[in-house]
Amino acid sequence: MDNTLSLLGIAGAMAVGAMSPGPSFVMVARTAVVSRGDGLAAALGMGAGGLVFAIAALAGLQAAFLAVPGLYLAIKGFGGAYLVYLGFRICRGARQPLAVTPDVGNSPGRQGRGGRTFLLGLATQVSNPKTAVVYASIFAAFLPREVPLVLALAVPAVIFCIETGWYAIVALALSSAAPRSAYLRYKAWIDRAAGGVMGLLGVRLVWSALRGGH
DSSP, X not given: OOHHHHHHHHHHXXXXXXXXXXXXXXXXXXXXXXXXXXXXXXXXXHHHHHHHHHHHHHHHHHHHHHHOTTHHHHHHHHHHHHHHHHHHHHHHTTTSOOOOOOOSOOOGGGOOOHHHHHHHHHHHHHTOHHHHHHHHHHHXXXXXXXXXXXXXXXXXXXXXXXXXXXXXXXXXXXXXXHHHHHHHHTHHHHHHHHHHHHHHHHHHHHHHHHTTOO
């Protein structure tokens, strides 16, 4: 598979995954409601956590694929099944209200905790085991068995930019009243779309694994 296509595929899948509400989203949203600066620090922590997962997944998958060639198809199949399940869960919870309570203003006295909030964002990201599974599943789908150096360097950088960029948008949006209300109003449709895309990606992985990786 061409390196550019592999990178674009990973970037697209990771963007959809990052936009799916979960513990990381709630943490950034709650932080941004209190302080926009702290929300952006949390976004940077999410990006750092994504970088950690990307490097770990690349190193582990590469070693495992070289040692056990059949593991490539197995992870692809099981990873696809998990993504289908995750997409179903996102769609099923689309109408559930998001637990964000904007009852504290963006007061100057609550700002200035960027370093602490960065570490909290990093801890929230790396403590979510689902993230590791999703990373491994997506990498198995789009990366060749032997990952070239250019991809090994580019993939973590792209993931850092996607994670940081998305959660920075969340922090900027949810620290303002009007955009926050708009998201909450259309949350069901946004979640259904994200879940549908994730499920379709999972079906693609399972089908590819059943065909021997072609």
